[in-house]
Amino acid sequence: MSASKRAGGGGSSLWQIRSAIDPRQYWLLALFGLVAPLVAWLVASQLDGTDKVFLPGPADVLARIWSWATDDDLAADVAISTWRVVAGWALSAAIALPLGLFIGSYRAVQALLEPLTDFVRYMPAVAFIPLVMLWVGIEEGSKVAIIFIGTFFQMVLMVAEDVRRVPLAQIEAAQTMGATRSEILEKVIVPSAKPALLDTLRVTMGWAWTYLVVAELVASNSGLGYAVLKAQRFLQTDKIFAGILLIGLIGLLIDQGFRLVHRKAFPYLAGRHR
Amino acid sequence: MTASIDIRDAFKTFGHGTQAIQALEQANLAIRPNEFVTFVGASGCGKSTLLRMIGGLESLSRGSIAVNGQPIAGPGVDRAMVFQHYSLYPWLTVTQNIKFCRQLKAHTHDRTSADVEQAAGRADALIRLMGLSHVADAYPSQLSGGMQQRVAIARALMSRPPILLMDEPFGALDAQTREVMHDLIRHVHRMEGSTIVFVTHDVEEAIYLGQRIVLMAPRPGRIDTLYDVPLPAERHQDMKLAPEFLALKREILERIRETSGMKTDLEQLARLNAAVGADAALTTD
Numbered sequence: 249m250s251a252s253k254r255a256g257g258g259g260s261s262l263w264q265i266r267s268a269i270d271p272r273q274y275w276l277l278a279l280f281g282l283v284a285p286l287v288a289w290l291v292a293s294q295l296d297g298t299d300k301v302f303l304p305g306p307a308d309v310l311a312r313i314w315s316w317a318t319d320d321d322l323a324a325d326v327a328i329s330t331w332r333v334v335a336g337w338a339l340s341a342a343i344a345l346p347l348g349l350f351i352g353s354y355r356a357v358q359a360l361l362e363p364l365t366d367f368v369r370y371m372p373a374v375a376f377i378p379l380v381m382l383w384v385g386i387e388e389g390s391k392v393a394i395i396f397i398g399t400f401f402q403m404v405l406m407v408a409e410d411v412r413r414v415p416l417a418q419i420e421a422a423q424t425m426g427a428t429r430s431e432i433l434e435k436v437i438v439p440s441a442k443p444a445l446l447d448t449l450r451v452t453m454g455w456a457w458t459y460l461v462v463a464e465l466v467a468s469n470s471g472l473g474y475a476v477l478k479a480q481r482f483l484q485t486d487k488i489f490a491g492i493l494l495i496g497l498i499g500l501l502i503d504q505g506f507r508l509v510h511r512k513a514f515p516y517l518a519g520r521h522r
Numbered sequence: 523m524t525a526s527i528d529i530r531d532a533f534k535t536f537g538h539g540t541q542a543i544q545a546l547e548q549a550n551l552a553i554r555p556n557e558f559v560t561f562v563g564a565s566g567c568g569k570s571t572l573l574r575m576i577g578g579l580e581s582l583s584r585g586s587i588a589v590n591g592q593p594i595a596g597p598g599v600d601r602a603m604v605f606q607h608y609s610l611y612p613w614l615t616v617t618q619n620i621k622f623c624r625q626l627k628a629h630t631h632d633r634t635s636a637d638v639e640q641a642a643g644r645a646d647a648l649i650r651l652m653g654l655s656h657v658a659d660a661y662p663s664q665l666s667g668g669m670q671q672r673v674a675i676a677r678a679l680m681s682r683p684p685i686l687l688m689d690e691p692f693g694a695l696d697a698q699t700r701e702v703m704h705d706l707i708r709h710v711h712r713m714e715g716s717t718i719v720f721v722t723h724d725v726e727e728a729i730y731l732g733q734r735i736v737l738m739a740p741r742p743g744r745i746d747t748l749y750d751v752p753l754p755a756e757r758h759q760d761m762k763l764a765p766e767f768l769a770l771k772r773e774i775l776e777r778i779r780e781t782s783g784m785k786t787d788l789e790q791l792a793r794l795n796a797a798v799g800a801d802a803a804l805t806t807d
Binding site for chain 1 (some may be wrong): 578579599601603608612613625626629662663674
């Protein structure tokens with residue numbers, strides 16, 4: 249029989265490692281991957297003996313989102329939560345990008361800051377809540393601060409790594425053309441690392457969202473995370489579901505936005521974007 | 523534009539104390555203006571290290587390197603370098619890569635409109651010389667390895683450097699593309715008049731391109747022998763079969779085997795083969 253099949257070669261098999269597949273197949277599979285859990289959820293919630301409090305059905309959750317939107321100002325919750333996440337993340341990026349650039353470019357800065365960052369990033373952001381309340385207070389700043397703590401230290405290390413991945417030959421070529429240090433940073437390292445940096449920003453945006461519920465533990469009275477926490481107190485499982493789904497949906501939209509920017513901003517990577 | 527290079531008692535040590543590795547020991551070499559010199563030798567002989575020292579990318583542990591009598595300090599616009607790969611800027615098109623140096627202060631001190639025009643003309647001429655006209659607006663990722671190296675060479679030549687340093691630039695190319703690149707780089711040498719120092723591990727490439735060959739040996743890295751290439755300035759591919767070409771190739775290969783310890787490996791293999799042959803003879807008997 250065909251030895252090539254066993255060796256993972258030949259044919260247009262879906263199971264060939266890393267090989268391209270038909271775009272229609274790709275979208276069908278992606279759709280299936282999203283719809284299948286939904287159907288499973290629907291079926292499980294319809295089974296006899298399933299308690300609504302234990303597992304509300306999709307219809308219950310949709311109804312809850314609707315009533316949340318009409319009676320409970322869902323838009324305001326979405327807006328405030330998005331603002332907190334984006335603010336915490338943007339503050340992280342504003343500091344992590346330049347700092348990571350220097351850590352990745354200069355060994356001295358790396359020696360000075362990287363071990364410290366490595367140490368701090370393992371500290372649980374949740375445990376900082378009492379300290380943040382003490383230092384920052386219980387206003388908006390505290391929520392932004394928690395998200396900042398959750399994302400910043402990881403982001404610095406990832407940015408530094410992106411910068412270190414710039415091929416040395418690109419830097420040395422500029423040196424032999426007489427580039428100064430600042431020219432190398434500005435005209436070689438930054439443009440070369442840009443696609444990887446945008447990926448890092450995309451990934452850390454996802455992490456920032458996962459810290460939202462934690463951040464809204466701090467003396468909140470608004471936001472999606474707060475709504476989930478409050479629903480927990482009254483055992484409103486449908487609202488917990490609604491909150492979680494909405495956070496996932498917003499995350500998905502932002503992620504797609506980043507991917508779109510990536511495709512538009514870096515046309516020279518045409519091969520990489522599927 | 524051209525320049526001489528004087529290497530005096532150059533030493534290079536990597537690491538410290540007991541970890542120290544002598545990468546280059548007391549190298550002395552004078553390269554004449556407009557000369558085409560090739561460095562050849564087994565891996566670990568320090569040929570790339572010496573080239574990078576000339577380029578100012580590695581410091582000297584001892585000794586000095588002078589260009590036109592002036593000691594060098596770090597990289598400079600008088601010494602352009604072509605690397606084996608990954609040196610092009612993927613976010614720039616071919617033309618933008620070639621013109622990259624025009625963005626740098628080192629090349630724009632007297633920027634009048636005439637200068638700008640002249641630079642544009644220079645870039646166009648290089649694109650034609652390197653046969654890149656049909657891909658001038660393509661990105662490097664859309665080009666084959668051979669075409670990418672043409673861009674890298676054009677970019678290095680853009681500022682008319684008196685010295686062109688090439689670190690195994692064709693090492694990753696297939697044999698047919700290399701032959702084309704060999705004639706191209708010899709053409710560049712004639713047209714531009716630059717001094718070229720070319721590092722390779724391929725003896726045939728070293729002879730075909732070079733006017734002089736510097737054979738280097740490992741452990742510790744050092745200059746072993748200098749050979750003058752007994753071929754006319756004009757070269758063509760048929761010369762690779764000429765008796766004097768083959769004789770020199772044999773001589774250099776033999777010397778590389780002797781200095782790299784490969785000879786003892788080969789002798790051991792030969793003994794093994796003989797033993798296997800003897801065994802086979804016994805069993806068939």
